[in-house]
Amino acid sequence: xxxxxxxxxxxxxxxxxxxxxxxxxxxxxxxxxxxxxxxxxxxxxxxxxxxxxxxxxxxxxxxxxxxxxxxxxxxxxxxxxxxxxxxxxxxxxxxxxxxxxxxxxxxxxxxxxxxxxxxxxxxxxxxxxxxxxxxxxxxxxxxxxxxxxxxxxxxxxxxxxxxxxxxxxxxxxxxxxxxxxxxxxxxxxxxxxxxxxxxxxxxxxxxxxxxxxxxxxxxxxxxxxxxxxxxxxxxxxxxxxxxxxxxxxxxxxxxxxxxxxxxxxxxxxxxxxxxxxxxxxxxxxxxxxxxxxxxxxxxxxxxxxxxxxxxxxxxxxxxxxxxxxxxxxxxxxxxxxxxxx
Amino acid sequence: xxxxxxxxxxxxxxxxxxxxxxxxxxxxxxxxxxxxxxxxxxxxxxxxxxxxxxxxxxxxxxxxxxxxxxxxxxxxxxxxxxxxxxxxxxxxxxxxxxxxxxxxxxxxxxxxxxxxxxxxxxxxxxxxxxxxxxxxxxxxxxxxxxxxxxxxxxxxxxxxxxxxxxxxxxxxxxxxxxxxxxxxxxxxxxxxxxxxxxxxxxxxxxxxxxxxxxxxxxxxxxxxxxxxxxxxxxxxxxxxxxxxxxxxxxxxxxxxxxxxxxxxxxxxxxxxxxxxxxxxxxxxxxxxxxxxxxxxxxxxxxxxxxxxxxxxxxxxxxxxxxxxxxxxxxxxxxxxxxxxx
DNA sequence: TTGTACGCGTTATCAG
DNA sequence: CTGATAACGCGTACAA
Numbered sequence: 266x267x268x269x270x271x272x273x274x275x276x277x278x279x280x281x282x283x284x285x286x287x288x289x290x291x292x293x294x295x296x297x298x299x300x301x302x303x304x305x306x307x308x309x310x311x312x313x314x315x316x317x318x319x320x321x322x323x324x325x326x327x328x329x330x331x332x333x334x335x336x337x338x339x340x341x342x343x344x345x346x347x348x349x350x351x352x353x354x355x356x357x358x359x360x361x362x363x364x365x366x367x368x369x370x371x372x373x374x375x376x377x378x379x380x381x382x383x384x385x386x387x388x389x390x391x392x393x394x395x396x397x398x399x400x401x402x403x404x405x406x407x408x409x410x411x412x413x414x415x416x417x418x419x420x421x422x423x424x425x426x427x428x429x430x431x432x433x434x435x436x437x438x439x440x441x442x443x444x445x446x447x448x449x450x451x452x453x454x455x456x457x458x459x460x461x462x463x464x465x466x467x468x469x470x471x472x473x474x475x476x477x478x479x480x481x482x483x484x485x486x487x488x489x490x491x492x493x494x495x496x497x498x499x500x501x502x503x504x505x506x507x508x509x510x511x512x513x514x515x516x517x518x519x520x521x522x523x524x525x526x527x528x529x530x531x532x533x534x535x536x537x538x539x540x541x542x543x544x545x546x547x548x549x550x551x552x553x554x555x556x557x558x559x560x561x562x563x564x565x566x567x568x569x570x571x572x573x574x575x576x577x578x579x580x581x582x583x584x585x586x587x588x589x590x591x592x593x594x595x596x597x598x599x600x601x602x603x604x605x606x
Numbered sequence: 607x608x609x610x611x612x613x614x615x616x617x618x619x620x621x622x623x624x625x626x627x628x629x630x631x632x633x634x635x636x637x638x639x640x641x642x643x644x645x646x647x648x649x650x651x652x653x654x655x656x657x658x659x660x661x662x663x664x665x666x667x668x669x670x671x672x673x674x675x676x677x678x679x680x681x682x683x684x685x686x687x688x689x690x691x692x693x694x695x696x697x698x699x700x701x702x703x704x705x706x707x708x709x710x711x712x713x714x715x716x717x718x719x720x721x722x723x724x725x726x727x728x729x730x731x732x733x734x735x736x737x738x739x740x741x742x743x744x745x746x747x748x749x750x751x752x753x754x755x756x757x758x759x760x761x762x763x764x765x766x767x768x769x770x771x772x773x774x775x776x777x778x779x780x781x782x783x784x785x786x787x788x789x790x791x792x793x794x795x796x797x798x799x800x801x802x803x804x805x806x807x808x809x810x811x812x813x814x815x816x817x818x819x820x821x822x823x824x825x826x827x828x829x830x831x832x833x834x835x836x837x838x839x840x841x842x843x844x845x846x847x848x849x850x851x852x853x854x855x856x857x858x859x860x861x862x863x864x865x866x867x868x869x870x871x872x873x874x875x876x877x878x879x880x881x882x883x884x885x886x887x888x889x890x891x892x893x894x895x896x897x898x899x900x901x902x903x904x905x906x907x908x909x910x911x912x913x914x915x916x917x918x919x920x921x922x923x924x925x926x927x928x929x930x931x932x933x934x935x936x937x938x939x940x941x942x943x944x945x946x947x
Numbered sequence: 948t949t950g951t952a953c954g955c956g957t958t959a960t961c962a963g
Numbered sequence: 964c965t966g967a968t969a970a971c972g973c974g975t976a977c978a979a
Contacts, residue, residue: 316660322656654955
């Protein structure tokens with residue numbers, strides 16, 4: 266292992282000068298700079314990063330915490346994070362939790378122990394107070410999910426308005442009996458999607474029927490099971506709003522297995538716009554989240570904190586876009602004409 | 607920041623003893639051990655990991671290199687790796703390359719610079735010689751992909767026999783005009799899947815038709831485009847073997863868009879058995895890879911290297927399993943009866 | 948413009 | 964069983 270001392274000796278300068286050259290700081294005569302660089306080349310010197318990290322207390326790495334790397338949503342966000350992280354020369358540590366709060370706490374330790382310079386939480390099951398306290402001491406950003414009314418830096422879409430838009434679209438199609446598959450309610454965005462759903466119903470003087478509200482866990486299987494359950498009701502819904510695409514895909518599968526046509530017999534819509542949404546049969550009407558951008562923006566926010574740049578804007582609420590495909594029946598325009606008639 | 611010195615002082619022992627207690631090594635009298643632990647508690651002491659890493663030259667982290675975290679295949683393998691890594695107390699660094707060899711070299715630097723203790727390559731586009739040389743100096747494991755005839759530790763399925771099995775199934779169904787969508791040929795497993803395909807044809811005295819062999823890039827879009835192309839031929843194939851599920855899904859979509867029924871008009875099969883394979887319509891016949899196990903095994907192999915445990919077996923060839931679903935037409939059994947008649 | 952010398956917090960060696 | 968102390972390699976005041 267060749268060290269900075271070896272370089273210094275060969276270049277006949279002090280280690281301080283070598284360090285200066287390597288970091289492009291301080292005034293160093295061109296001649297000595299060249300001597301140093303030559304020595305570096307000759308010895309094929311690579312700085313000992315671990316020593317540097319120890320010395321500077323900077324690891325140039327961050328950790329991203331999320332429940333499931335296998336999820337098409339989280340992995341896309343992660344991709345956005347990674348793109349910006351690498352641009353700023355940060356490494357990204359995998360923080361897969363498998364929904365285990367215990368694990369999450371372990372990742373928090375990485376921060377406390379300075380093994381990473383910052384953290385992005387794509388979701389959190391641990392005590393909000395803990396996160397808030399940590400956020401006051403370390404660079405932290407929430408992405409996709411968020412805490413109610415807290416000023417931890419955050420980037421996400423407006424889930425309430427997204428879900429409202431979607432529900433209104435369904436209502437405009439003539440649906441009055443709409444089932445809602447929520448995700449686990451310990452996630453704030455789950456609550457918000459439900460809120461948006463309810464708002465739309467209320468706005469249109471439709472009553473929300475308890476039997477039509479079911480809680481799933483955002484998996485295909487869960488959407489499948491919930492659909493079978495809801496189809497047992499005497500008065501079936503004419504539409505299902507699954508609050509993510511995986512559940513919607515499971516719902517379509519279940520409906521088809523029960524001999525129902527989608528959307529003719531049962532309209533089904535989702536949320537997120539994962540790749541599968543435009544592949545499945547019928548193609549899924551959904552709310553598109555700008556996943557990559559959420560990741561990029563989150564990393565930008567984190568970077569600013571790590572650099573101690575005051576945040577011009579700590580909260581970013583992006584737009585969720587209604588994507589009308591086939592699974593909800595006739596298009597919005599068609600329907601308007603229909604109603605006008 | 608409270609250090610080991612503070613603890614030593616409070617416990618009225620030397621730092622050496624504190625370190626001994628903390629690592630459960632050496633003989634320490636119970637009484638002093640208690641004193642130390644009390645001091646640790648009282649001061650809420652957390653060892654400085656960076657200092658430790660610097661001292662021991664161990665980071666307890668590894669990097670996993672792969673082209674696309676968004677891929678259902680790679681992310682599942684990654685999950686397996688992560689499970690075992692955490693059991694052994696290793697952190698996992700994300701090595702997304704977006705297929706950029708440049709990036710891959712950067713991750714190699716992490717190894718050389720001792721920023722990680724080991725590396726798992728899920729695929730590699732860089733010079734094989736470089737990898738082999740590196741593997742002689744650092745813990746490295748190849749997973750999913752591999753090098754021909756080299757003794758770098760590795761775990762993967764037998765792609766040749768997997769592809770052969772699949773092709774034979776198609777032939778047994780009565781297909782004689784089978785198209786093959788390969789992946790990029792710079793990946794060895796791509797070559798092997800093609801080899802297996804060709805072997806099966808040759809074994810059954812079918813000739814391989816150049817027009818039916820197309821190279822894609824393992825994406826849905828590519829499967830879609832290739833299918834449109836192949837359907838332009840005067841003599842259309844009766845079956846398509848797409849060498850991964852994404853391309854197969856794209857192929858199904860294209861066929862359906864062209865008004866063809868799958869499998870009646872055109873049989874389509876894939877490879878990998880990603881989640882989507884059992885969701886799409888029709889469900890996909892495919893070769894299942896034990897993705898999670900590949901990841902687990904790869905991490906075990908890496909761990910053994912990092913611990914300097916001699917590898918009992920450096921190469922693991924797992925089994926790819928033929929999963930017969932709907933997209934290939936009548937089931938194998940039905941078909942045999944049919945032929946016997 | 949350059950060099951000296953110290954400290955970062957641990958672990959490891961060696962002596963007692 | 965325990966303590967003193969020397970590294971580890973780098974960055975950086977401070978001095979020259």
